[in-house]
Every structure is written in C-alpha cells, then in structure tokens.
Amino acid sequence: MNLLYLTFVFPLIGFLLLAFSRGRLSENLSALIGVGSIGLSAIVTAYIIWQFNVAPPEGGHYTQVLWQWMAVEGFTPNFALYLDGLSLTMLGVVVGVGFLIHLFASWYMRGEAGYSRFFAYTNLFIASMLFLVLADNLLFVYFGWEGVGLCSYLLIGFYYSNRNNGNAALKAFIVTRVGDVFMAIGLFILFQQLGTLNIQELLVKAPEHFKAGDFWIVLATLMLLGGAVGKSAQLPLQTWLADAMAGPTPVSALIHAATMVTAGVYLIARTHGLFALAPDILHLVGVVGGVTLVLAGFAALVQTDIKRILAYSTMSQIGYMFLALGVGAWEGAIFHLMTHAFFKALLFLASGSVIVACHHEQNIFKMGGLWKKLPLAYASFIVGGAALAALPLVTAGFYSKDEILWEAFASGNQGLLYAGLVGAFMTSLYTFRLIFIAFHGEAKTEAHAGHGIAHWLPLSVLIVLSTFVGAMIVPPLHGVLPQSVGHAGGEAKHSLEIASGAIALAGILLAALLFLGKRRFVTAIANSGVGRFLSAWWFAAWGFDWIYDKLFVKPYLAISHILRKDPLDQTIGLIPRMAKGGHTALSRTETGQLRWYAASMAAGAVLVIGAVVLVAV
Numbered sequence: 001m002n003l004l005y006l007t008f009v010f011p012l013i014g015f016l017l018l019a020f021s022r023g024r025l026s027e028n029l030s031a032l033i034g035v036g037s038i039g040l041s042a043i044v045t046a047y048i049i050w051q052f053n054v055a056p057p058e059g060g061h062y063t064q065v066l067w068q069w070m071a072v073e074g075f076t077p078n079f080a081l082y083l084d085g086l087s088l089t090m091l092g093v094v095v096g097v098g099f100l101i102h103l104f105a106s107w108y109m110r111g112e113a114g115y116s117r118f119f120a121y122t123n124l125f126i127a128s129m130l131f132l133v134l135a136d137n138l139l140f141v142y143f144g145w146e147g148v149g150l151c152s153y154l155l156i157g158f159y160y161s162n163r164n165n166g167n168a169a170l171k172a173f174i175v176t177r178v179g180d181v182f183m184a185i186g187l188f189i190l191f192q193q194l195g196t197l198n199i200q201e202l203l204v205k206a207p208e209h210f211k212a213g214d215f216w217i218v219l220a221t222l223m224l225l226g227g228a229v230g231k232s233a234q235l236p237l238q239t240w241l242a243d244a245m246a247g248p249t250p251v252s253a254l255i256h257a258a259t260m261v262t263a264g265v266y267l268i269a270r271t272h273g274l275f276a277l278a279p280d281i282l283h284l285v286g287v288v289g290g291v292t293l294v295l296a297g298f299a300a301l302v303q304t305d306i307k308r309i310l311a312y313s314t315m316s317q318i319g320y321m322f323l324a325l326g327v328g329a330w331e332g333a334i335f336h337l338m339t340h341a342f343f344k345a346l347l348f349l350a351s352g353s354v355i356v357a358c359h360h361e362q363n364i365f366k367m368g369g370l371w372k373k374l375p376l377a378y379a380s381f382i383v384g385g386a387a388l389a390a391l392p393l394v395t396a397g398f399y400s401k402d403e404i405l406w407e408a409f410a411s412g413n414q415g416l417l418y419a420g421l422v423g424a425f426m427t428s429l430y431t432f433r434l435i436f437i438a439f440h441g442e443a444k445t446e447a448h449a450g451h452g453i454a455h456w457l458p459l460s461v462l463i464v465l466s467t468f469v470g471a472m473i474v475p476p477l478h479g480v481l482p483q484s485v486g487h488a489g490g491e492a493k494h495s496l497e498i499a500s501g502a503i504a505l506a507g508i509l510l511a512a513l514l515f516l517g518k519r520r521f522v523t524a525i526a527n528s529g530v531g532r533f534l535s536a537w538w539f540a541a542w543g544f545d546w547i548y549d550k551l552f553v554k555p556y557l558a559i560s561h562i563l564r565k566d567p568l569d570q571t572i573g574l575i576p577r578m579a580k581g582g583h584t585a586l587s588r589t590e591t592g593q594l595r596w597y598a599a600s601m602a603a604g605a606v607l608v609i610g611a612v613v614l615v616a617v
Contacts, residue, residue, distance in 0.1 A: 001051055001062050003044050004081050007091060008130035010040040011123040018120035027115050031106040034119025038099045038126060045095045052088055052476070060084060060479055063136060077197065082136035085476035089334055090133040090266055093341045097258040098126050100458035104349045105250035107454035108356065112248075118158060122254060125151035129259040133266060138187055138197040141267070145183065145231065148260045149176050155254075156247040168246040175240040179230015183267075186223030189216060190274075203273035212277050221278040224271060225285060232264030232318050234292045239544050241315055242299075245307040249352030252307055256314040257345035262337050265321045269330055272481060286326015286408075290419035293319030297426030299541045301433065302534075305362045306351050309434050312541075313388060314344060316423055320404050323416050329407030330481035335474075336400035342470045343387035343397055346462035350380035353455065354438065357447040364434055369443030376449065380459050381435050387466040389428035389508060392501030396470035405500050406493050407484050424500055428507025436515040 014037025018030060025033070061084035069079045083091075102122060109118050128147025135141045157169030191197050193216050194205045210217040228234070233241035241261070245252055255261060268275060268285060275282045293316040300312035317340050324333035354370065354377050355362055371378040387397035401424065408417040450456075464470075514522045525531045537543060 001048055001057065001083065002064065004048060004062070004064050004083055004134070005066060006044045007041050007048070007095065008127045008134065010037045010044070011127040011130070013037060014123040015120050015127060018116050018123065021116055023114070023116050025116050027110060030116040030119055034116075034123055035099070035102045035106050037123055038095065038102045041126070041130075042095045042099045045091055048083070049088060049092060052083070057083070075191075077137050077139055079140070080136045081134040082199070083134065085478070085480040086266075086269060086334065087133050089338060089475040089477065090262075091130065093262075093338055094126065094129050094133065094258050097341045097345050097462075098129075098254065100461060101250050101253045101258060101345060101349065103454050104253075104352070104458040105248070107450065107452050108250055108352050109248060114158065118155075118248065121151055121154045121158070122251070125155065125254060125259055129263070132263060136199055138190070138199060138202070138271075141199075141270075142180075142183065142187060145227070145263060145267075146180065148263060149173065149180065149231070152176070152244070152255060152260050155251040156244045158247050158251065162246075165246040168240075168243040172240040172244050175237055176230045179227045179237050182223045182225075182230070183227025186220045186227065189220040189223065193217075193220070199270060202271070206274055206277055210277050212279060214277070217274065218278045218281055221271075221275050221281040222284075224267060224274070225281060225288075228264030228267050228285075228322075229288060230264070231267075232261045232322070233315050234264070234288050234318060234322055235295070236544070238292060238296070238315055239541070239548065242308050242311045242541065245305065245311050249307065249348060249355060252311070253345050253348035253352070256311070256348060257341045261314060261318055262341070265318065265325065265333060265337055268322075268325050269334060269481060272330055275325075276482070282326055282328070284326070286323050286413065286416050289319040289322025289324075289326060290416045291319075292316070293323065293423040294419050294426070295542055297423050297430065298538045300430040301426065302538045304365055306354065306364050306367075306434065306438065307348075307362060309364075309430060310344070310347055310351060313347075313427065313431065314340075316427060317344070317388070320401060320420065320423065323420060324404040324407060327408050327411040327413055327416060327484075328482065329404055329411075329484055331475070331477045331484075332400065332403040332407050334477060334481070336397075336404055338473065338475060339387070339396040339400040339466075339470050342462055342465040343384045343395075346380050346384040346459065346466050347388065349459055349462065350377045350384060353377045353380070353450050353459070354447075356450060358445050361445055364438040366444050367438040367447075368441040368445075369439070370447055371439040373443075373447040374439075374449050376456055376459055378439050380463055381439065383463045383466050385431045385435050387470075389431050390424060390500065390504050391428075391508075392497070392504065394468055396466055396468060398501070398504075399468070399471040402497055402500055406496055409492070409496055410484065421500065421503055425503045425507045428504045429511050432508045432511035433515050436511060440516060 014033050017033050018025070021030075061082065063080055063082050065078050065080040067079050069077050102119070105118070105122065109115055112118070125148060128144050128151055130144075132141055132144025132148065135144060153169050153173040156172050157166050159165045160169075187197060190202060194202060194209055196202060196205065206217065226237075230237040244255060247255075275285070296312045296315035296319060300309050300316065303309045303312065317336070321333045321336055321340075324330075324336065354367070354374060357370075357374055357377070358367055361367065383395075387395040389395075390398040390401040392398050401420075405417065405420045405424075408420055465473075526535055540546065
C-alpha cells in the first residue's frame, strides 16, 4: 500500500505533460498520455484493492504520511493519505469508471480543437478527486474540493468560443462557490471548537466535546451540508447541473458518474460521526434528498435534450443517496453511489455515441428509429435505463435502490419512503420515454454507428457492470460506517421489494403506452391549458433560475452599477485626478529655455524670503 500516492501522482504528471506541451503534441500522443496516466493509476488501484483484501491493514485502515505541510501555533497538518473501506470504494469508482470514460473520450474527441487541452483538464480533474477522497484532513479535502470545482469550470466551458458555454461554466463556478463558502465556515467552526481538522481525530473528539444537538455542532454540520448540496447539485443549489451539459459528453459522464457530484455524498459519509451528533441536520439531509429526487424527476419528464434528461436523472439519484444518508443508511448510500456510477457512465457515453452518430443532434424528438442503426447504443440504453429504473432482479440499480427504500421504511420515516417510491415511478417513466422516442418510431435523421475499440469496449464493460454483476461488488464498509438502526421483519422487506419492482414496471408500461406509436394522448395533454402550464414550469426546473435571477442576480448587477459611479468612489478618485492635473501643469514649465528657469528661481527666492519675513514679524 506504499504505492497509494501514485494513484493521484500519475494523473497529475499526465496533466503537467499535456499542459506544458501547449497543444503541440499529436492526437495519438495526447491520448496515450491522457488515457495512459489514468490507466497506470487504475493498475496501482487494482493492486491496492487486491492487497487490501488479501492482507488487510491493522485496524482496517492505512495512513500514508508524505510530509508535514506546516507548523503554525500548534496547527501541524500532515500531508497524508488515509485508506479504509470507504476511501477504497471511492478510489475504485473514480479510477475505474474514470479510465473507461477517458478511453471513450479518446474516440469521441478525435478531430476536435483542443484535444490535448481536454485530456490535460480531465487528468487534473481525476487527480483532484482522488486527493479529495484520500486526504486524511478536512483542510486537504477542501483543497481537492476546490480543485474539482476549478476543473469543472474549465471543462464545462471547454467550447469557450460559444458565449452560452462560458455562461454555463461561470454559473457552475459561482453556484458551487456559494456552497464552498458554507463548507469553509464549517471547517473554521470545527477547528475553533476542537483544535484539529484531522478527520479521525474529529470523530473521536466531537462526542467528547459536544452533546447531541449542541449549537456549534449543529451549525458546523449545517455548513458542511451547505457545501455538500452545492457540489452534489441538491436543493437549493442544484441549478448549475443541467446547464453543465454545455461541455463535451465525456465531461458530463465524469462529473455525473465518477467525480464531482458524488463529492457531497462522500463528505457527509466521511464525517458521519459529526452528523450523528446533529440529528435534526441529519434529518434535513434526508428531506433535501427526498424533495430533490421528486422535483428533478418531474423536470426530467418534459426535457427534450438527451443530456439534460440524464442530468436531471443524476440530480434525482443523488437525492436518493442524500435520503439514504438522512435515514442512517450509510452503506446503502455508498452502494448506490457505486452502482449509479456504472449505469450513469454507461448512459452518458451511449448518449455521446448517439450524438456523434446523429451529427451532434441532441433533441430526442429529432431522432427516432435508431435501434436498428445503432445496436450497441440501443443495448447500452436498454441496460443502463433498466438499471436507472431499478428493474427487478437483473439490474444493479434495483439492489442498491431497494436497500435505500428498505432503510427508509425501517427507520419509520414514511414521508421519505413515499418520496422514494414516487421517484422510482418517475424515474422509470422519464427514462423509457427517452428510449422509446429516440430509438423507436419513425427515423428523422441519418445515423452512422461508431467503430473502434475505444468506442465499444467502455460501453461493453459498463453494460456488464450495470446488470446484477455490478451489485455483486460489495463495498468493504463493515466497521467503517455505522450499521443501520432500523429493524423490520423479512416478510415486510420482501413485500417492499415486490412493491418497488411493480412500481418500476408500471412506469415502464405507462411510458410504452404513452410514447410508443402516434402519441396522440400525450400530445392532447401537452396542448391543454394545464398541460402547457405544467410543461413550461417543469421544463424550467420549477422556476428556480427565474427566482434566483430576480432575488440575487439582478439586484447584484444593479448595486454593482450604482457602486461603479457612487460619490465615495468619485471622491476617492479626486485625489489622483488632482495629482495628475498638477503634474500636467508643472510639466509645461519645462520649456528648455534658460531665461524661464532663471526667472522661476528668482520668483521662488522672492516667495521664500517673503514668507520668512512674514513669519518673523
């Protein structure tokens, strides 16, 4: 396990090589460096996973201290990496899924301007995320946290010549920075109260220092939750995620499956002991997740852009993870994080294949009839969509989502359970709406299937992992996270499994009835007064952007305009203007004529003598 540091060093080296090449490398060499660096990290990760299982470290965790970063008045944070079952799971997901996405991107981005720059950014993205999940200190977690935020800004705005893409990148950067400010405040509170930011020390000291519900632990966890909802696109800081689809499709896969949006879930799980001392905040985590997953489901139901549908589905699935955390299903949340990474990466990469095949068309209503022309993409959507909809028994998503629903039931929180069941129905409905419209019916565009191992291999591997095979990979979380406190009989669990499976199948059946064929009934509903209102409302994601624009953006711009010309600014600016005027006046005396200099000296002497006489008198 001494090689742990290499997992993020290899991507970091790849970033440096590509960045300093300044685009002078060929596409093949850029791909070799960009994909190869993640491949080397994957090899090291596989070795570490094998070693962790064959010869587990003492106590179930391993700390690798690289060096002491600083020593300031008792604050001596070590630059150290911490490996346990949780960070090992995240390491496997980030590197494993990240490698498949990079391999696919080497095909998808071929011929695009900035090919080398793309892989430089994605390598830094992976390195930042790995540093985030391996750091043993919340200060260094925050450094990785900011790193993934920066990389998301660079990648969302990758096609920077389009002004809308730049605006989307700026929006993501600003909205997530709001959450980052909350997180920073939380770190300040924890350090001020406990004198450390080492995660394991915090988990030991917090129960000794705080009683459950104490003001400072409640405030600190609330601030950490603020950071988590910003990075993981949960209410009320969810507005950036759909617009982030402006970036290349492999970037969307990275953000949604392997890196950024999972960071908030990881943060709460990693600091579980702190949230256990603030039960009201922990309940709020579940409420945020439950509300987000339902609202995002309705928003996805009326979208027309294939990537935006998947974006809202991510928002909804992360909501399930927050719901799980809120009811104390810590292992269930991480299990769903892992399976979601498999099928969401599959769906995004398959959508990239469809977009390229359809000449970069993203409107599903301008596709149709693609199942014959794009068999691999169709198979990917069927399997990935079934996993997203939690089709019973055969998909990975069924096992992870069912565990969350069961824990919600066992905890006695009926409201969150019903939110999860409504979300399950909406998920299957909007997912198969996408599939039936894009792949069935009348063909509306010419499509040409992609070729090459970099295209079909990642899709094939992810297809397998999205089935029940992926659910057989059990995260080694025993002893790392608390066990669920809920209890209920086996018969109740079996009944809930049947109910959730029936709900998923009902959503698929309704999607087939509504969106296969002529779709007259759906058209009639959409054209009604109520239908037009609801469609517009849901299409605008419940109007959060409009509300924030009125409450924050426009007032900020108005205040900025006023302050730009305010009296105080004018007064302060008067001093340099007077100095500039005096300088201009004095410069005119420099004529180069000796008689003027002599006269000036004489006049100055007279003035000095006169002043002395006046003072003496």
